[in-house]
Amino acid sequence: MTGPRAARIELSHVTKRYGPVTAVRDVSFTIDAGSLVTLLGPSGCGKTTTLRLIAGLETVTSGRILIGDDDVTALGATDRNVSMVFQSYALFPHMSVLENVAYGPRVGGRPRRRAAEAAREALAGVGLAELGGRLPSELSGGQQQRVAIARALVLEPRVLLFDEPLSNLDARLRRQMREEIRALQQRLGITVVYVTHDQEEALGVSDRIIVMNHAVIAQEGQPRDLYESPDDVFVAGFMGEANRVKGVLQRLDDRTGRVTIGGITRTLPHRGLPDGAVDVAIRPEAILIVSDHVEDGALRGTVSQAAYLGSRMEYAIVSEIGELFVTSPAVTAPLAPGAPVRLTLAAHGITLIRP
């Protein structure tokens, strides 16, 4: 659902350098109007810089940025009609909650009364109508977060940016706020760009994910694509745990091929790789521990470490194809270190990766 104000964002060949350091290198992507896109990556990968470039808090070294149909490359943050929710929330400590939310309309020239009205409405929208008179320091972390969102939304921006919005909240609140942000975005139909380093958060909230690494885009796609068919080792490892093993590919048609891993054979998309030795990424939950009777070429292995994590077991298993990290939902019958096991592979969660 796309709201009337929502704008698309386009970055084309954007580079940002600080002296000799390149923070963002030749990055191009398009974000559809009314969608929520996450910039995901480890710290220092350039995702926050990219967000700040969209906000106008940094200026590009080269390249162009379009919001809607306007080229905003040369405009400062003040003139871009873009709002941002900061990691620290950046609530003005000397102003009350209401004054904070009314700040945007006030400096934009709206009369005091109308600004306060708009602010009250925005506060009601995030469920904090009664707290307008308090100071930010008198609010809990979650409430501060909501004030920051209300302050960003009161100007009805074309684009809303979130910079690691959940990193200062505790784990339980984090899931709740994540769902609220997603619901809000769906309700208002605005374009949201969301920066995080937490892949679960990204998977849970996004329409699309852009994974960045070393100042460039590593891969871009829908959450499921990224998790199930990562392009390379980095994305495979960043989008959850992955075992990297050797296999042999034999093409079947223009899309699929037979891949042999140890004694096991699976049919997978060949992703344009040539026949012969290939790298394969296998999710820990895609390695199945099977009972003792021999299936089609099951792998042999020995448990070297075991950990109980409540909802699942985690094992390190030494096998014929190398050391494997395996998770198993069978918590009622845990295996002890030293136990011999047989392993097979599930139908999902296995993909060829580019070397």
Next chain:
Amino acid sequence: MRDSLRRSAVVWSLVGGAGLVLLPWYATSDGVPAGKVQLLVPGLALLAALALRNLPARLGRQTLGFRLMVLGAGGFIYIAAQAVAVGGQPGLGPGAAVVATSLLMLFAIGLAARGFFRGDVFVAGAVVIVAALVALFTFYPVARILVSAIQGSDGAPSLRALDERLFAPKIWRLDCLTGGRGCGVGWNTLLLAVLTATTTTTLGLAFALIVTRTGFRAKRLLRVLTVLPIITPPFVIGLGLILIFGRSGLVNQLIEWAFAVPPSRWIYGLPGVWLAQTFAFTPVAFLVLIGVVEGVSPSLEEASQTLRADRWQTFSLISLPLMRPGLANAFLVGFIESIADFGNPIVLGGNFGVLSTEVFFSIVGAQLDQGRAAALGVLLLALALAAFVVQRRVVGRKVYTAISGKGDSGRAAPLPPLVRRLAFGMALPWAMLTLTIYAMALAGGFVETWGRDYTPTLRHYAKAFSIEWGAMGLVWSGSAWRSFWTTLELASMAAPLTAALGILTAYLLVRQRFVGRAAFEFATMLSFAIPGTVIGVSYILAFNVPPVELTGTAVILIVCFVFRNMPVGLRAGMAAMSQIDASLDEASRTLGGKSFVTLRRVILPLLRPAVVAALVYSFVRAMTTVSAVIFLVSADYDMATTYIIHRVLNGDYGVAIAYSSVLIVLMLGAIGLIQLLVGERRLRRATPAPVPLPTEAASA
């Protein structure tokens, strides 16, 4: 956006036009009109800038910006070149100032239009104007002093004259080693600076350790002691020392009475100046070192203790090495303060001359040798800048101590007994002696003649501050009133300007990133390292003649105060601003607040304590400074400190001491006021201790 740029350009074109037409171009009382040539080019530039309003939109911001830059810079350069090149003109006046400012603003708007300073007119204008002011009032005078130093007596550049002046035996002779006359003033200055820096660092460390690492009860008293030198005119300690150790001082009289030893003059010379400077600058070292000692992470000391190190090992192997850069910094700060000091050497130096007093005597004394004064000034400047550059290296290099906001919990290790005893053994007697000196300085104003006649009297106060009823009502008949009111007036005019310029520059340095920021920062910081006497001489050389003729006016004194004391505002602003998370500015900007709105509505309210501190401190320092001012006072504008110095030089101690006491009490009142307004913690932050630049700490 484009519209607001064009609007600013129109406004500044009109301001310049108004200045051109309505204000006198020259600063003369008889109103010499400017010739058409002077006015034509700037006028055309302004008209052309006004016409850019109608520049077709399709030509874009780049073209607009380029044309504005050319017009602004061209017009400004024309004014400057014409004023310098054509002789026989009077000094430039308010009209020229307004026109030049608006041309610079047009240049800045052009820069903003071309995307510099993130396209922000306010920031662009502020940077250009501050840079122009620093250039005019710091670099131009320094350039003049360099030129004067190489000019021979006939005015032509002469390397021989420079050589003779710089390497004169009066500066570099080493006779004191062989037992003849004294050494040259160059060696004197260096020796004094090294001695002073050593003692101030040692004592400062003792105080810092006591305040931060012991349970000493009277910590607050020690902190108060550190405020005293800031509010004290620089020669008061010298006066107090004379009253105690001078020829007719208490100690000498006691010794003479008890042992019949004739009074000695040892206090006049190196020992006296050293002692006085140690008193004066130990608090500065203390302020530097308290931050250093507090910055040593307690968790490191705890780690050392859990690894079985005893207190002494922890102190000598962990704490002390961590403080080493801070100690080096404190040493260099003491060194710089010592070579720049003028008040103490002139009161206590006797035959022991240093560069700063020598500069003074060669320009006001019988010699009146501007070239020699300039050469000595250059030498002093070179020393100060060298120490400054080394200090910046030391501070800029690896800062071990954490300045991040992340709380590092843990308890600091108690001091080893030996260190503890040493610290108390040095610091407490010293504190007592300081208090004694101030008590003497205050008491000295209430007796007839110190040393000879201790009859209590109010004579000196009456002489300086009497008020009578005359035929025309109240008559301020005391001899000091005139300089007193002048000082108050000029200081209260300079204070808001100093604070505003300091805070604005701090905002530009901490909060803005732009091309040339590093150079801008270095230039601003560099101008603070210039000793006061050098500034005094260079202002005389630069502003005694057109095109910018200011000597003998109040303007030159105010300008001098503003640029001498700007570091107070700048450091207070930078320290306070780096405590404010940058995301607050960014939030304001994404919400549509332009940089000026952000500064006014978000940053300034949060900076209020720093602003108040900067205001009061620049006021206080304007009232107590002496080194640069003594060159710039005139018959119309005499200042309190220079009046006092002249009383001291005439041996009229009574009035000098009475006047100093009044100043100290006045300053105490001002400081008390700020204590009430903003609290002690903020006060400490604003004192002129070098704050490591936030940019060095967080270059992310």
